[in-house]
Amino acid sequence: MVLESLGRKLEQAIRRMRRLPKIDKDAINALIQDLQRALLSSDVKVELVFEMTENIKKEGMNTELQRAKRKDFIIKLVHDELIDTLGGKPAPIRIKPGKKNVILLVGIQGSGKTTTVAKLAKYYQSKGLKVAVITTDTWRPGAYEQLQQLTDQIGIKCFGNPKEQSALKIAVNQTKKALNKGYDLLLVDTAGRHKEEKELMEEMQKIEKVLKPNEVMLVVDGTLGQQAYAQAEEFSKATNLGSIIVTKLDGTAKGGGALSACAATNASIRFIGTGEKIEDLELFNPTDFVGTLLGVPNIEGLIEKVQQAEATPDPEMVKRMLYGKFTLEDLYEQLKAFRKVGKFRNILSMMGGGNIPEALKEDAEKNIERWRVVLDSMTALEKENPKIIKKSRKHRISIGSGTDYSIINRMLDQYNQMKKMMKQFMQLRKKGKGIGAMPGMNKQMAQFMNRLGKDFKL
Numbered sequence: 001m002v003l004e005s006l007g008r009k010l011e012q013a014i015r016r017m018r019r020l021p022k023i024d025k026d027a028i029n030a031l032i033q034d035l036q037r038a039l040l041s042s043d044v045k046v047e048l049v050f051e052m053t054e055n056i057k058k059e060g061m062n063t064e065l066q067r068a069k070r071k072d073f074i075i076k077l078v079h080d081e082l083i084d085t086l087g088g089k090p091a092p093i094r095i096k097p098g099k100k101n102v103i104l105l106v107g108i109q110g111s112g113k114t115t116t117v118a119k120l121a122k123y124y125q126s127k128g129l130k131v132a133v134i135t136t137d138t139w140r141p142g143a144y145e146q147l148q149q150l151t152d153q154i155g156i157k158c159f160g161n162p163k164e165q166s167a168l169k170i171a172v173n174q175t176k177k178a179l180n181k182g183y184d185l186l187l188v189d190t191a192g193r194h195k196e197e198k199e200l201m202e203e204m205q206k207i208e209k210v211l212k213p214n215e216v217m218l219v220v221d222g223t224l225g226q227q228a229y230a231q232a233e234e235f236s237k238a239t240n241l242g243s244i245i246v247t248k249l250d251g252t253a254k255g256g257g258a259l260s261a262c263a264a265t266n267a268s269i270r271f272i273g274t275g276e277k278i279e280d281l282e283l284f285n286p287t288d289f290v291g292t293l294l295g296v297p298n299i300e301g302l303i304e305k306v307q308q309a310e311a312t313p314d315p316e317m318v319k320r321m322l323y324g325k326f327t328l329e330d331l332y333e334q335l336k337a338f339r340k341v342g343k344f345r346n347i348l349s350m351m352g353g354g355n356i357p358e359a360l361k362e363d364a365e366k367n368i369e370r371w372r373v374v375l376d377s378m379t380a381l382e383k384e385n386p387k388i389i390k391k392s393r394k395h396r397i398s399i400g401s402g403t404d405y406s407i408i409n410r411m412l413d414q415y416n417q418m419k420k421m422m423k424q425f426m427q428l429r430k431k432g433k434g435i436g437a438m439p440g441m442n443k444q445m446a447q448f449m450n451r452l453g454k455d456f457k458l
């Protein structure tokens, strides 16, 4: 496996968390530490590691998710952060069969261009294209023979002219020749260049200009770790870089650094090189890659599970609400959920027909941030039992939160109305009466409440 040691460490961290009976602050901190250690040892940039883990920590601690689903949720967070770090998937290259298509490979000496040209030739040939390769490397002795040898193994035609000194002439003439022979995808190898070598960089720009490639791919040595960034930046300034191929990810401990560094540029990673052999090339897909790294094979399934859980009300809260025991914090959480698209499957949103929730919804949209401030100025006792909030307490809360009396009153009103509504519902249920008798209740809502009552065995 590519990035074996990083993968092993990440998987261990996840497994350790999964074994814990509950996910509290300490558990999240321990996970964060494990992740940081794993990523840093893979040469991922320190700032990036902290940014990633901060996000995981914040989201992991803040979420009001059901306890049972918290582990999955956190794995999803880790997964999402890693994918973010590895960049998105590049748009597919547009290759028109039967027409002129050119891919130009650039990069510094020894990064693996020539090897990768042969690998790509095999890859695209298997897609049904008529592939040929062209070498324009007039610098390295035996460059032509090297590519010829590689492509001979796989029955691919190699164009070039070892006697010609001008790389540009080779590019122009050999391309013409190959197209005349009916090849429709030409993979063009170039001489390795150091980013400081002006002459070589200019030669590359000229080749790009005359060949008008479908895409310029930069080949970067994965053993460079995070230093790959400077190289990718330099090349993206000099050419119209389309994508990046990170090579030698087999057996380097610094692969995480190289991948994240390349992803931080404007071009995304299209392939990775995973060995010296011609078949050691993989199309790079961040989602699959991270799934494998974390040892969570069916990451899509996990994501779906978490999304479902996020959209389903917490049974504890439902019970509290239906018994009229819900607190101001519960109200706040419910109202906050209103504002999240896709979270409408909670109790309040099901009450679309009722008058009270509509008003609540409007209030929530207008005032939710302020309600948060107000709540933060209340004691735990006040939040649990808002009845005790009389004039002097209100005064204190108003000053403490810098909020007008009217906002506090409105919040308490909404709370009381909500509570009353819940109480009515429970009384009707006890009497065995139809829920439709309740004010502000429509049929759909009544059906939902009845089902809820059954589900929660009330």
Ligand SMILES: Nc1nc2c(ncn2[C@@H]2O[C@H](COP(=O)(O)OP(=O)(O)O)[C@@H](O)[C@H]2O)c(=O)[nH]1
Binding pocket: 107, 108, 109, 110, 111, 112, 113, 114, 115, 116, 192, 219, 247, 248, 249, 250, 272, 273, 274, 275, 276, 280
């Ligand atoms: N282990 C490993 N070696 C590679 C990979 N890609 C290229 N190499 C080796 O890197 C060295 C330089 O490759 P070459 O294609 O000549 O680089 P160029 O100078 O950019 O054309 C050769 O020994 C290759 O076998 C890879 O993905 N994994």
Ligand SMILES: [Mg+2]
Binding pocket: 113, 114, 115, 137, 140, 143, 190, 191, 192
């Ligand atoms: Mg070469």
